[in-house]
Amino acid sequence: MPDNYLRHVVLFSFDDDASEAEIHAVEQAFSALPAQIPGIAGFEWGMDVSVENLAQGFTHCFLVSFRTTEARDSYLPHPAHQAFVAKLQPILDRVLVIDYWTGSA
Amino acid sequence: MPDNYLRHVVLFSFDDDASEAEIHAVEQAFSALPAQIPGIAGFEWGMDVSVENLAQGFTHCFLVSFRTTEARDSYLPHPAHQAFVAKLQPILDRVLVIDYWTGSA
Numbered sequence: 001m002p003d004n005y006l007r008h009v010v011l012f013s014f015d016d017d018a019s020e021a022e023i024h025a026v027e028q029a030f031s032a033l034p035a036q037i038p039g040i041a042g043f044e045w046g047m048d049v050s051v052e053n054l055a056q057g058f059t060h061c062f063l064v065s066f067r068t069t070e071a072r073d074s075y076l077p078h079p080a081h082q083a084f085v086a087k088l089q090p091i092l093d094r095v096l097v098i099d100y101w102t103g104s105a
Numbered sequence: 106m107p108d109n110y111l112r113h114v115v116l117f118s119f120d121d122d123a124s125e126a127e128i129h130a131v132e133q134a135f136s137a138l139p140a141q142i143p144g145i146a147g148f149e150w151g152m153d154v155s156v157e158n159l160a161q162g163f164t165h166c167f168l169v170s171f172r173t174t175e176a177r178d179s180y181l182p183h184p185a186h187q188a189f190v191a192k193l194q195p196i197l198d199r200v201l202v203i204d205y206w207t208g209s210a
Contacts, residue, residue, distance in 0.1 A: 099153065099155035
């Protein structure tokens with residue numbers, strides 16, 4: 001039986017006037033969280049390359065994996081995560097977050 | 106260096122009057138695609154369990170992985186995928202699709 005993960009899917013679109021440097025800083029700050037927050041079991045992200053025109057304007061997808069609900073619940077209020085959110089907020093246009101457990105048959 | 110994957114993230118919300126049986130049939134039909142379409146390198150899905158109230162009404166997340174852009178491009182028009190879409194359409198409220206390559210630093 002494969003391991004189950006709690007996947008935390010985060011989509012961003014950024015303000016039109018956000019600079020490339022500002023967006024890059026957010027990408028780097030998010031990518032730094034796994035080293036700062038215990039309980040992150042997996043982390044990956046990338047920019048939209050879909051071809052169906054169904055991304056609803058979202059340009060970035062981050063996938064954070066946890067082993068337990070408790071790990072996710074510790075991550076959200078963690079000071080490092082909150083500092084990241086504060087850095088993100090000034091250039092954030094929209095955000096979508098959906099979490100799911102792998103292992104559905 | 107870890108393997109890179111092309112992730113194909115698909116979010117659904119269903120019509121209010123969609124029955125549990127109809128939604129279950131869509132879940133099962135999507136889950137049957139990896140056995141029908143070559144080039145699907147990974148497949149998982151689950152229902153939203155997020156706690157931030159940022160899922161924008163989406164209730165289901167499917168994550169389909171490919172090794173190459175060509176595999177994704179073969180999947181989209183594949184008759185089995187198109188048959189799935191036809192089964193989905195009558196009860197689909199909204200859909201969001203975003204694809205990204207893993208491996209961003």
